Amino acid sequence: MHIAVVGTGYVGLVVGAGFAETGNDVVCADIDQAKIERLSRGEIPIYEPGLEPLVERGLAEGRLRFTTDVAAAVRDAEIIFIAVGTPPGEDGSADLQHVLDVAETIGRSMPPDGPEKIVITKSTVPVGTAAKVKDAIRRHTDRAFHVCSNPEFLKEGAAVDDFMKPDRVVVGVESEHARQRLAELYEPFVRTGNPVLFMDIASAEITKYAANAMLATRISFMNMVAELCAAVGADVTRVRKGIGTDERIGPAFLFAGVGYGGSCFPKDVKALIHTMSECGVDASLLQGVEQVNARQKRLLLEKLTAEFGEDLAGRTFAVWGLAFKPETDDMREAPSLEIVRGLVERGARVVAHDPEARPEAERHFADLLADGSLRLAEHNYDCLPGADALLILTEWRPYRQPDFARIRQQLRAPVIFDGRNLYTPERMREEGFHYVSIGRPAV
Numbered sequence: 218m219h220i221a222v223v224g225t226g227y228v229g230l231v232v233g234a235g236f237a238e239t240g241n242d243v244v245c246a247d248i249d250q251a252k253i254e255r256l257s258r259g260e261i262p263i264y265e266p267g268l269e270p271l272v273e274r275g276l277a278e279g280r281l282r283f284t285t286d287v288a289a290a291v292r293d294a295e296i297i298f299i300a301v302g303t304p305p306g307e308d309g310s311a312d313l314q315h316v317l318d319v320a321e322t323i324g325r326s327m328p329p330d331g332p333e334k335i336v337i338t339k340s341t342v343p344v345g346t347a348a349k350v351k352d353a354i355r356r357h358t359d360r361a362f363h364v365c366s367n368p369e370f371l372k373e374g375a376a377v378d379d380f381m382k383p384d385r386v387v388v389g390v391e392s393e394h395a396r397q398r399l400a401e402l403y404e405p406f407v408r409t410g411n412p413v414l415f416m417d418i419a420s421a422e423i424t425k426y427a428a429n430a431m432l433a434t435r436i437s438f439m440n441m442v443a444e445l446c447a448a449v450g451a452d453v454t455r456v457r458k459g460i461g462t463d464e465r466i467g468p469a470f471l472f473a474g475v476g477y478g479g480s481c482f483p484k485d486v487k488a489l490i491h492t493m494s495e496c497g498v499d500a501s502l503l504q505g506v507e508q509v510n511a512r513q514k515r516l517l518l519e520k521l522t523a524e525f526g527e528d529l530a531g532r533t534f535a536v537w538g539l540a541f542k543p544e545t546d547d548m549r550e551a552p553s554l555e556i557v558r559g560l561v562e563r564g565a566r567v568v569a570h571d572p573e574a575r576p577e578a579e580r581h582f583a584d585l586l587a588d589g590s591l592r593l594a595e596h597n598y599d600c601l602p603g604a605d606a607l608l609i610l611t612e613w614r615p616y617r618q619p620d621f622a623r624i625r626q627q628l629r630a631p632v633i634f635d636g637r638n639l640y641t642p643e644r645m646r647e648e649g650f651h652y653v654s655i656g657r658p659a660v
């Protein structure tokens with residue numbers, strides 16, 4: 218099939234490379250010229266395990282191309298995925314400007330003949346967006362076309378696997394033609410029997426937000442339980458195991474920590490609250506989820522200032538982990554943004570390490586790097602010499618079994634604030650650390 222994917226970010230690039238892998242002719246279009254130039258040379262602008270070989274193969278075999286000419290890309294394609302960003306607007310609603318810009322371009326670029334186009338929103342968009350996309354295209358053309366909603370459930374860090382072997386594919390359609398073409402397109406991805414769930418467009422649009430809001434709710438729920446554990450001296454990791462083995466609950470997404478971040482949960486919870494309010498539906502459950510998360514992002518800093526005082530001038534802190542989660546370089550809405558800035562605002566210096574997010578950190582923290590309040594270390598142990606404490610903000614694998622003797626020797630005092638509960642309090646006691654974690658007794 219001839220496919221155009223518009224927007225070549227974390228989602229569009231994986232989607233484009235994935236469809237090229239199954240033999241389709243794919244062109245990925247983006248308005249970011251620098252990104253397209255790098256991709257055309259086979260350079261991957263993001264860290265995503267397994268993506269590079271897919272892109273290399275697609276390029277080498279001529280099934281995958283990159284362009285900044287969005288109009289030409291959509292003119293020549295039968296199947297068009299819109300995968301541009303939908304950032305939060307000022308009122309929390311999803312900003313559809315990029316999505317609708319692309320829809321206008323599709324309308325203006327509609328050729329007079331050729332197969333009827335199928336236009337699919339892959340971006341996470343509020344219920345009702347497909348209708349707006351349809352109107353935007355219709356303003357420029359009388360030709361027949363089809364709109365669909367096909368939300369993407371991939372996780373950064375496991376995006377290629379998630380896309381190539383999805384738990385399920387959700388597709389909202391309103392024509393039999395679109396349904397048949399998309400069933401054919403996804404057939405190679407669901408050979409083991411995972412379902413392609415066809416439904417009406419509104420239900421598909423809501424499914425994506427409901428999934429992310431549910432996951433965010435689980436995290437905030439456990440952070441709330443962690444707060445109670447901390448108050449009474451219980452251990453949230455034991456409670457997690459205690460409830461996660463109930464098959465109605467399940468073990469995933471029950472880890473207490475410094476709060477959820479990333480490019481999806483924060484903005485999608487906000488956008489869903491906005492949609493619900495517009496529809497007169499009570500959103501207080503999700504407002505609570507947000508409140509818990511906002512508090513959770515401040516919690517480690519509060520625990521730290523409880524020990525060192527509000528004035529951190531003259532102190533240095535080591536930070537391990539800046540990405541919002543492991544296996545990605547994405548720092549959008551990462552708890553590290555608030556925590557590192559919180560330390561610096563109180564006068565501290567920070568030396569931080571992340572295995573993959575260094576370029577992102579250089580962008581997000583350009584001001585702190587310029588004035589010297591933050592330094593990025595090559596190696597995680599390089600953060601430690603002379604630091605008053607180590608803070609752990611991302612559960613990268615190399616941080617899970619570190620050389621504790623080395624940490625103890627290099628820190629000014631053996632103090633760890635663990636925002637991801639990587640170590641057991643018992644082990645930390647044996648190793649001689651003062652150890653503060655989330656929802657567990659301090660050692």
Ligand code: NAD
Pocket residue numbers: 223224225226227228229246247248249252287300301302303315318319339340341342369370371372373480481
């Ligand atoms: P991103 O910011 O990484 O990429 C978006 C890309 O769109 C950018 O490269 C940008 O230059 C491009 N773009 C913007 N306007 C454009 C236009 N008019 N024409 C062409 N290109 C344009 O975003 P992302 O993380 O890939 O997310 C894209 C969408 O997918 C969002 O709606 C997001 O909520 C959703 N989503 C993201 C994830 C994820 O894990 N990142 C998972 C599922 C769904």
